Amino acid sequence: MKTTFTAAAALCTVLTASTLARAQNAEAPKTPEPAPAASDTANMDKLQDFKSTGAMNTIPVVPQDPQKAAEIEKTLSRIKLPPDFHISLYAQVPDARMIAVGPQGVVTFVSTRKNKVYALTDRSRSGHATEVKEFAPTVEFKNPNGICFSKDGFLYVAEQNRVLQFPAAEFFYETPDVAVSPIVKQGELIPPSEESFNHSARACVVGPDNKLYITIGQPYNVYAPDKYDMYYKAGLGSIIRMNQDGSGREIFAHGLRNSVGLDFAKDKTLWFTDNQVDGMGDDIPPGEINHATKMGENFGFPWYGGGHVRTNEYKNQTPPADVVFPVVEETAHAADLGLLVYTGKMFPKEYQGAIFSAQHGSWNRTTPVGARVMITKVKEDGTAPEGSKPFAEGWLNSDGEYDGRPVALAQLRDGSLLVSDDFAGAVYRITYGK
Helix, strand or coil: CCCCCCCHHHHHHHHCHHHHCCCCCCCCCCCCCCCCHHHHHHHHHHHHHHCCCCCCCCEECCCHHHHHHHHHHHHHHHCCCCCCCCEEEEEECCCCCCEEEECCCCCEECCCCCCCCCEECCCCCCCCCCCECCCCCCCCCCCEEEEEECCCEEEEEEECCEEEEEEEEEHHHHCCCCCCCEEEEECCCCHHCCCCCCCCCCCEECCCCCCCCEECCCCCCCHHHHHHHCCHHHCCCCEEEECCCCCEEEEEEECCCCCCCCCCCCCCCCEEEECCCCCCCCCCCCCCEEEECCEEEEEECCCEEEECEECCCCCCCCCCEEECCEEEEEEECEEEEEEECCCCCCHHHHHHCCEEECCCCCCCCCCCCCCEEEEEECCCCCCCCCCEEEEEEECCCCCCCCCEEEEEEEECCCEEEEEEECCCCCEEEEEEEE
C-alpha cells in the first residue's frame, strides 16, 4: 500500500514563435500521452514507501562558472533601479523559472520548464548561493514549472499534468532519494487529450486557507466555442484549488487565458497575471494584473483577449454580464509572468504591500518590449491608480536584444527579492540600503 502524506503523518515520519503564435484556434498541436517509463514508476513506488531507489549515489551539482558570472554581473551593472536599490547575481541556475523559498530558511528551490528542479543553499549567509544542485534527481519530472511551499514545509511541484508533494523537502534535499507523493496522478490534472506544448507551465501558491491554488492555462491562442463546456468543467483556463492531499478540487476563478503568476495579499485576496491573445497587433490587447476577491469570478476570456479588447473569434457573441476586468492593463505582449505581493521590511514603507511582477519580454511584436520587473502600488480599496511602473529594467538592450528575461520573484526571509531569469540561466538578488 502506497503512502499518502498528510501534514501530521509526514511530519511524524520526518521526525523519525511565429509558429507558436498560431497555436491555432482550430487545432492546437497535441502531445500524445506516453506511458510512464518503467524506471519512473518503480522509483516513485519506492520513494512513496521511503525506500531507496539505488539509482544514484551522488547528486549532480551545477558548477558556478566565474567567466559566466562576470558576464552576468556586467549585464546587471546596466540595470536601472530606484535609488539605493542594488542587484547582484545570487546563483547560476540553468533555465531558472519559479522560485520557492523554504520556510525554515535552509534552502531555496528553483524550477524549470524542462525536467529539473534545483536546490540553492547559502550556507555562509553571504547573499549568494554557495551550492546549486539538482533536487530529487531520481524523480522524472515533466515541465515542473510550478513550485510552492506550505508554511509547515511541504513543497509542491505542479507539472504539466501531475502534482507532486514533497514533505520536509528542506530536510530530504541532501540526498538523491526524497519523500514524495503524487497528490494528483499523471494524466489527472487536465484531460490527457488536451496536453500541448503550448501554455503548459503551471504556477502555484498555498493560500491563507491552507489550500493549494494552481493556474491552468488553456492550450490555444483562442479556443473554438465547441471546446468551452469541456474546458470549463476541466478547469482549463482557470485557477483551481484543492486540499493539500489533492482532495476537494474546485474551480476558484475562470475566464483566464494563461496565468503564470499569483500571490495572496494581506487581506487574503488573490492577485494574478494573465497573458493576452497574440496576433491582434503590436499594441493590443493589453496584458493583465487581476484581483480575485471571492470564489467563482469570471475574468473574461475567451470573449475578451486582454483588458476590454474583444477577440475576433467571439466578437459576435454576447459576453457574460459578470466579467471582472483587470485592475491594471499592462503593455501589450510584454508577457507578464511571475507575481509577488511584498511583505518584507527591508524595502521602504512605500513598497510594503506592493505588487512586484516580472515581464518576460515579447515575441509577438515588431519592436520588442518587456524584460523587466514592474511595481504596482495598490491602495486599501484594491485599486492601483498609478498603474504599473518599471522597477528594474535594462535586460532589453539598446540594440533591441535580450540580455535576460525575468520570469518570477520570491522573497527571502531578510526581505530581499530573488528574481529568476531563464534566458541568462540565473537568479538575481535585489536589496535595499544606502
